[in-house]
Amino acid sequence: MISFFKNFGKGVLYVLVLPFLLVGMALYAVVAFFVFIFLSIKGIILFFTGRSLYEDLPEDIEAKKRLAPPQAAPQTAVTNEDVSAALNIGSEQNQPVNTADPFYVPEYLKSESEEVEEPVQEEPVIEESEPAYEPDPEPVIEEAPVQEQEMVVKPNYIEEPDVEDIEEDEIVLEKTEQKSNILEIKDDEDDDDESSGVNIDFD
Amino acid sequence: MNFLISLSENDKRLIFALLLVFILVFVLIGYIGFLITRVMKWQGRKLDHIVADPVVTRVITDKKHFKRYARKKNWRLFVKQSYIAVIILLVGGLVLLFRDIFTRDWAYNVFEYKQTGFGTILFIWDFSKCITRPEGMGLVLNWPQLINTPHLEAQAWASYIFVTCLIIGGIWYLIALQALISRTIRMYQLSTSAFEKTLEGFNQNQQAATIAAARYQETPQPSPVPDNSNNNNTNV
Numbered sequence: 001m002i003s004f005f006k007n008f009g010k011g012v013l014y015v016l017v018l019p020f021l022l023v024g025m026a027l028y029a030v031v032a033f034f035v036f037i038f039l040s041i042k043g044i045i046l047f048f049t050g051r052s053l054y055e056d057l058p059e060d061i062e063a064k065k066r067l068a069p070p071q072a073a074p075q076t077a078v079t080n081e082d083v084s085a086a087l088n089i090g091s092e093q094n095q096p097v098n099t100a101d102p103f104y105v106p107e108y109l110k111s112e113s114e115e116v117e118e119p120v121q122e123e124p125v126i127e128e129s130e131p132a133y134e135p136d137p138e139p140v141i142e143e144a145p146v147q148e149q150e151m152v153v154k155p156n157y158i159e160e161p162d163v164e165d166i167e168e169d170e171i172v173l174e175k176t177e178q179k180s181n182i183l184e185i186k187d188d189e190d191d192d193d194e195s196s197g198v199n200i201d202f203d
Numbered sequence: 204m205n206f207l208i209s210l211s212e213n214d215k216r217l218i219f220a221l222l223l224v225f226i227l228v229f230v231l232i233g234y235i236g237f238l239i240t241r242v243m244k245w246q247g248r249k250l251d252h253i254v255a256d257p258v259v260t261r262v263i264t265d266k267k268h269f270k271r272y273a274r275k276k277n278w279r280l281f282v283k284q285s286y287i288a289v290i291i292l293l294v295g296g297l298v299l300l301f302r303d304i305f306t307r308d309w310a311y312n313v314f315e316y317k318q319t320g321f322g323t324i325l326f327i328w329d330f331s332k333c334i335t336r337p338e339g340m341g342l343v344l345n346w347p348q349l350i351n352t353p354h355l356e357a358q359a360w361a362s363y364i365f366v367t368c369l370i371i372g373g374i375w376y377l378i379a380l381q382a383l384i385s386r387t388i389r390m391y392q393l394s395t396s397a398f399e400k401t402l403e404g405f406n407q408n409q410q411a412a413t414i415a416a417a418r419y420q421e422t423p424q425p426s427p428v429p430d431n432s433n434n435n436n437t438n439v
Contacts, residue, residue, distance in 0.1 A: 004230060007233035014236040032281060033289075062260070063257040063262050
């Protein structure tokens with residue numbers, strides 16, 4: 001009930017103040033219309049100079065700079081090629097992946113981001129007192145000249161003269177006595193024996 | 204002189220009904236005003252979104268700078284919101300202007316209701332003959348006479364376009380204007396609240412005690428000696 005009468009009081013107040021509100025609003029509308037025309041003309045001029053009426057103010061630019069993360073590297077989607085490149089050859093590529101840092105960019109992907117801002121490479125200053133490091137020259141191995149030698153191949157067999165060169169007289173086989181355990185039958189002994197050949201003599 | 208007013212039962216009922224209607228009308232106006240206030244607060248919140256970044260990042264650090272910056276952004280947003288409304292209004296005005304130029308009728312009444320105006324598509328009542336006073340009688344109340352029913356007229360085409368554009372563009376422009384006023388009010392509120400240095404609820408002694416407690420916690424404390432006296436080893 002109290003809120004009902006509060007609304008009633010507000011209604012009375014609004015009715016009393018309404019004429020002044022309307023007058024103020026009408027004046028504001030007229031002023032706003034002139035400002036609109038002024039800003040429209042300004043916007044047209046800015047358009048033909050290559051700018052825009054709605055471009056950022058200096059405060060906006062400064063605020064964006066301050067709000068930007070310190071290392072605003074574009075996060076690229078990790079593909080299979082990236083993973084394979086990270087796991088393959090190269091000591092620089094085999095760095096541990098920092099999974100805790102959301103803005104972590106591996107070294108092998110930083111080449112793309114570095115293209116945007118190329119740091120000025122300073123020329124290395126070489127101090128005269130300390131000579132620059134020079135690697136030791138590699139020892140030159142002189143190759144000894146190869147002496148040409150005739151290859152003498154000794155055969156593992158005894159050469160025999162050709163058959164045509166051998167005379168018939170020379171073909172004499174050497175007699176060799178061969179001992180055998182078999183009983184020999186001498187022809188001059190027991191010639192008359194006509195038996196079966198078994199020697200039954202008793203000494 | 205004493206005037207005795209004798210009211211019949213019907214008169215009392217009529218007065219009571221009129222009083223009730225009177226109260227209800229003002230309550231309704233109060234609710235409408237409350238609704239408009241809520242809408243204006245909602246429109247004013249847009250300014251927070253526009254000016255938040257430079258204030259949060261401390262690019263803007265004083266009240267004067269804030270007002271200058273917020274005013275610029277406020278007017279730019281008004282232009283952005285209202286340029287379509289202005290274009291609609293201009294189109295309607297140009298249509299009416301060309302119509303007057305071609306017909307050379309500079310006394311053209313846009314709201315005429317018989318043949319050439321926008322009133323041809325409206326219901327028109329004649330309220331001039333509602334109250335009559337015949338001879339020998341008091342006031343007589345009559346119902347208003349209907350003098351026009353909606354019908355299309357070819358001659359009134361320019362008024363149709365002009366009045367339609369006027370209504371749409373005008374309402375659009377007034378809403379943008381209301382938003383502009385809301386943001387302006389919000390700008391003055393924020394210029395005082397965002398850079399206000401207040402000691403409300405501040406107690407220096409309490410703050411000193413808090414600092415001392417914080418320093419005590421930061422100093423390294425000796426490691427507590429483990430107390431094994433209460434260890435009742437039951438696994439004997």
